[in-house]
Amino acid sequence: MSGELPELSGDEIKRYSRHLIMPEVGVEGQRKLKAAKVLCIGAGGLGSPAAMYLAAAGVGTLGIVDFDVVDFSNLQRQLLHGTPDVGRPKLDSAKDRLNALNPNVHIETYNAALSSENAMQLFAPYDVILDGTDNFPTRYLVNDACVLSGKPNAYGSIFRFEGQASVFATKDGPCYRCLYPEPPPPGLVPSCAEGGVFGVLPGIIGVIQATETIKLILGIGEPLIGRFMIYDALRMRFRELRLRKDADCPVCGTHPTVTKLIDYEQFCGVAPHQVEAAKPMTTSIDALTATDLKAELDRGEQLVVLDVREPQEYQINKIPGSILIPLGDLPKRYVELDPNARIVSQCKSGMRSAKAQDFLRSKGFTSVRNLTGGILGWIDQVDPSQPKY
Amino acid sequence: MIKILIPTPLRPFTDKLDTVEVSGATVGELLQNLTTMHPGLKQHLYAADGKLRSFVNVYVNDDDIRYLQKHETPVKDGDTLSIIPSVAGGARP
Ligand SMILES: [Zn+2]
Numbered sequence: 001m002s003g004e005l006p007e008l009s010g011d012e013i014k015r016y017s018r019h020l021i022m023p024e025v026g027v028e029g030q031r032k033l034k035a036a037k038v039l040c041i042g043a044g045g046l047g048s049p050a051a052m053y054l055a056a057a058g059v060g061t062l063g064i065v066d067f068d069v070v071d072f073s074n075l076q077r078q079l080l081h082g083t084p085d086v087g088r089p090k091l092d093s094a095k096d097r098l099n100a101l102n103p104n105v106h107i108e109t110y111n112a113a114l115s116s117e118n119a120m121q122l123f124a125p126y127d128v129i130l131d132g133t134d135n136f137p138t139r140y141l142v143n144d145a146c147v148l149s150g151k152p153n154a155y156g157s158i159f160r161f162e163g164q165a166s167v168f169a170t171k172d173g174p175c176y177r178c179l180y181p182e183p184p185p186p187g188l189v190p191s192c193a194e195g196g197v198f199g200v201l202p203g204i205i206g207v208i209q210a211t212e213t214i215k216l217i218l219g220i221g222e223p224l225i226g227r228f229m230i231y232d233a234l235r236m237r238f239r240e241l242r243l244r245k246d247a248d249c250p251v252c253g254t255h256p257t258v259t260k261l262i263d264y265e266q267f268c269g270v271a272p273h274q275v276e277a278a279k280p281m282t283t284s285i286d287a288l289t290a291t292d293l294k295a296e297l298d299r300g301e302q303l304v305v306l307d308v309r310e311p312q313e314y315q316i317n318k319i320p321g322s323i324l325i326p327l328g329d330l331p332k333r334y335v336e337l338d339p340n341a342r343i344v345s346q347c348k349s350g351m352r353s354a355k356a357q358d359f360l361r362s363k364g365f366t367s368v369r370n371l372t373g374g375i376l377g378w379i380d381q382v383d384p385s386q387p388k389y
Numbered sequence: 390m391i392k393i394l395i396p397t398p399l400r401p402f403t404d405k406l407d408t409v410e411v412s413g414a415t416v417g418e419l420l421q422n423l424t425t426m427h428p429g430l431k432q433h434l435y436a437a438d439g440k441l442r443s444f445v446n447v448y449v450n451d452d453d454i455r456y457l458q459k460h461e462t463p464v465k466d467g468d469t470l471s472i473i474p475s476v477a478g479g480a481r482p
Contacts, residue, residue: 157476180446182443183475184474228473241473242451242453244456
């Protein structure tokens, strides 16, 4: 942060009064927070409490990178999203929630998967990066991009009842690769989807990340640099391990071998298509637009339009003649479908249907295309008489 | 006896125990004895070449053995050995 700090409005002085009366924050500290820009990678379990506290505390600009859609299984711990948000992009519900918490905060949303192509540019305007990611390729990407761009990384990770937190990639401090030079091979370490996660755990870890972020911005206290905090919720015990900057670290060491961002899926041994599958497809054998679909239906082509949303969404709007199998039911109900049928997979905006497409293909279905833009695209391009939600 | 703290992801290989008491004079001996008692752990701790895996760190009390004497690091009664693997948060559904 440089230059003039912004002034606080009368409303802001009222709102932040409990900060202002503490000498460690005070008016100047609050103005530093207002000037600060923090980028949250992910609006999930860790990103939710972190972003909410950062917004409430008055961090002036909060960026959020996410491309996911709210699922019922998220609600047990991802407090940015409520039950009515199921099916909405997480960015939309996050923005609504944070704006309601504190309208003084400027929320920037990036509907994208963080990648080696966009990371440096996305990070550039920000002061601190808060890593709330859920997978190894993105974690190493965030780490390396933080080191290469000189931005501190408020890091957290969770598994079942245990959490980890630290601050990486400060000027003289260690980075994630100093701690773990390489990721585990896929499959050897179970993910949260397999292992589960205690719903309150990300609350603790995400708030540690937010705490460290605010301390870095204010320049107060003893930051969690060179220290690795481990929390065990079952035993209610924190442990602290010493972390050293590794002179041989491939990215922050004295003779780095990683001097620009690499292919992290490959680095982590993940086949790129496993990650790609989460994104909407764009090529013609993979996808079609609502306009294309309407034309094919009008020509009388034999298509099965498979709606993979939840039943309550289907009640709001639908493509005539479509059949409903919610994405979560597909693994046990896909046998109801003809594997040689020409299927068009459809949801609200194209994310869930891309997962359904990937799933059906893995089961040997020969023709599955994804409807780009989902029912929303259909309403925009074909049938504006139907309500949107 | 030295207390070895087992992290959640590795507990399926220690009969769900979160702590295992093992005897030994060095870190190497402790881990050797631990993997003899719980053979399923071995492939999670060691690569095929016999080196500790690069996503598994071992600490004596709060210090990383990489900055002590690695497997030759001496241990004494009352020390605690921690095995800390990297963990991934909630994978996308
Ligand atoms: Zn490093």
